[in-house]
Amino acid sequence: MKLINKKNKNYTQVFHLFTEEEWAKSGRNFHKNISTFFTGKKHDVFIQVHEEGTVYFIGLGKLGVQSFEVQQVALKFSQTYKEKIQAVPTLVLADLMSERQFEEFIKGLLTGTYHYPFEKTHAFWNPGFELHFENLSQKKLDHIGKKAEAISNGQTACQEWLNKPANLKKPDIFSLYLKNLAKKYDIKYTVFNRKKCEELGLGAYLSVNQGSAYDAAFTILEYKTTVKNARTFGLVGKCVLFDTGGISLKNPDNMHYMKSDMGGATAVLGTLIYAAEMQLPVNIVAILPITDNAISEKAFLPSDVITAYNGKTIEVLNTDAEGRMILADGLSYLAKNFKTDFLIDLATLTGSSVRMFGDTCGALFSNSEELKNLLLTTGDKTNQKLWNLPLWDIWKDDIRSDVADLKNISMKPIGDCIVAAKFLEQFIENHPKWAHLDIAGVAFGNVGYAKEKAATGFGVQLLADLIENYH
Numbered sequence: 001m002k003l004i005n006k007k008n009k010n011y012t013q014v015f016h017l018f019t020e021e022e023w024a025k026s027g028r029n030f031h032k033n034i035s036t037f038f039t040g041k042k043h044d045v046f047i048q049v050h051e052e053g054t055v056y057f058i059g060l061g062k063l064g065v066q067s068f069e070v071q072q073v074a075l076k077f078s079q080t081y082k083e084k085i086q087a088v089p090t091l092v093l094a095d096l097m098s099e100r101q102f103e104e105f106i107k108g109l110l111t112g113t114y115h116y117p118f119e120k121t122h123a124f125w126n127p128g129f130e131l132h133f134e135n136l137s138q139k140k141l142d143h144i145g146k147k148a149e150a151i152s153n154g155q156t157a158c159q160e161w162l163n164k165p166a167n168l169k170k171p172d173i174f175s176l177y178l179k180n181l182a183k184k185y186d187i188k189y190t191v192f193n194r195k196k197c198e199e200l201g202l203g204a205y206l207s208v209n210q211g212s213a214y215d216a217a218f219t220i221l222e223y224k225t226t227v228k229n230a231r232t233f234g235l236v237g238k239c240v241l242f243d244t245g246g247i248s249l250k251n252p253d254n255m256h257y258m259k260s261d262m263g264g265a266t267a268v269l270g271t272l273i274y275a276a277e278m279q280l281p282v283n284i285v286a287i288l289p290i291t292d293n294a295i296s297e298k299a300f301l302p303s304d305v306i307t308a309y310n311g312k313t314i315e316v317l318n319t320d321a322e323g324r325m326i327l328a329d330g331l332s333y334l335a336k337n338f339k340t341d342f343l344i345d346l347a348t349l350t351g352s353s354v355r356m357f358g359d360t361c362g363a364l365f366s367n368s369e370e371l372k373n374l375l376l377t378t379g380d381k382t383n384q385k386l387w388n389l390p391l392w393d394i395w396k397d398d399i400r401s402d403v404a405d406l407k408n409i410s411m412k413p414i415g416d417c418i419v420a421a422k423f424l425e426q427f428i429e430n431h432p433k434w435a436h437l438d439i440a441g442v443a444f445g446n447v448g449y450a451k452e453k454a455a456t457g458f459g460v461q462l463l464a465d466l467i468e469n470y471h
Helices: 022-030 067-081 097-110 138-163 171-185 194-200 203-208 250-260 263-278 323-337 351-357 370-380 393-399 416-425 460-469
Strands: 002-004 013-019 045-050 055-061 090-094 128-131 186-192 217-223 232-237 241-242 283-293 305-307 313-314 343-349 362-366 386-388 434-438
Touching: 002 090, 002 138, 002 370, 013 022, 013 203, 055 067, 067 097, 067 370, 090 194, 097 186, 128 171, 138 250, 138 263, 138 460, 171 186, 171 217, 171 263, 171 283, 186 194, 186 362, 194 203, 194 386, 203 283, 203 305, 203 323, 217 351, 232 263, 232 323, 241 250, 241 323, 263 283, 263 343, 263 460, 283 323, 323 343, 323 416, 351 416, 362 370, 362 416, 370 434, 370 460, 393 416, 416 434
Parallel strands: 002 128, 013 055, 013 090, 090 128, 232 283, 232 343, 241 283, 343 434, 362 386
Antiparallel strands: 045 055, 186 217, 217 283, 305 313, 362 434
């Protein structure tokens, strides 16, 4: 796709965008023959074919439409009509569209082409497809095009790896991908196998990995800028490639969806790709504790007492609460070995957050008002919404153990997402600006490109916008 600031005399393809008010005021006067079929409402599309070419009338909704809603419109349009779009110069007519709205429109066109398994075969990815838009300078259009492609590449990688079936994303396969990715983007890549993890004392992570037929892959990815005094973001993404629940076996009815238990890691992956392609003036240290949660004669057991990296002991009451175990070591290792301005972990962690919020938003926990407010504001801006929940000390009472410093779950049938966050707080080593995002309900769900539940790409645009605008 190319974005070009010019207007030819003739176009065989036109995208004409209207709000409801714009259409009511002027559009219908010029196109009375389609007024019955098109109103300008959000997602409304009418296709007019004539001898000279094709015009797509695209409804944006009410005047004052938010930027993320423009992306939603473009995404649905792309998903629905991408097979019909021709790879030809295309005029975009949108009189009142702002620079930000146009950027979101382009993002939506590109991200809307995603369908597993992804291939860039659609017209929007064809160099012959040009969008001609006179309202912005060529310099701004070039920047918008670069940003849209970078976010699409990041989100596509996120969705692709989350959607892959379990046999196509074994730890060695995913690790090889990350190694090649790091080489491509000049990202420092470090991985600790089981022996090295034992030497380092990553006991909470190893407790989950010990039942696996695959070696440990505790992975550190470091993106570095040349800009002096740049902020450093620490990111930890839960990376359980497949979660059986371990000895505390999950109900088999929906276990095939447990290929999605790496949604935190894929959000981090997509963010790294965006940062690298945009060469953002920040540093990012990302930890992905890669493993599966398998059942074997070596798998960890309920009642085991585990020593984590920071020396705290954990009584395991449920092996299906494995995500907080690997995150505990990821957080404490990052906090102890790297100096970061912000520390954020993301995880498809609890059914509790799903029951609380469904697919409307992620659950947010933070010990920093600054970081909490940044995440809430960015969530609203990108429509990857979060809702803040408490970290009151009273919840710590529910994870006190008789035989260890902590237990990995509360036995009460309430507030598990809060209990999990309170558990993780014990491993941030007093980091002053930490946030935990439980994205279990929003990373994988109903989508426009698949019949079954699939990856939404949640987290990539949230983190990318946060890092880009608050560095």
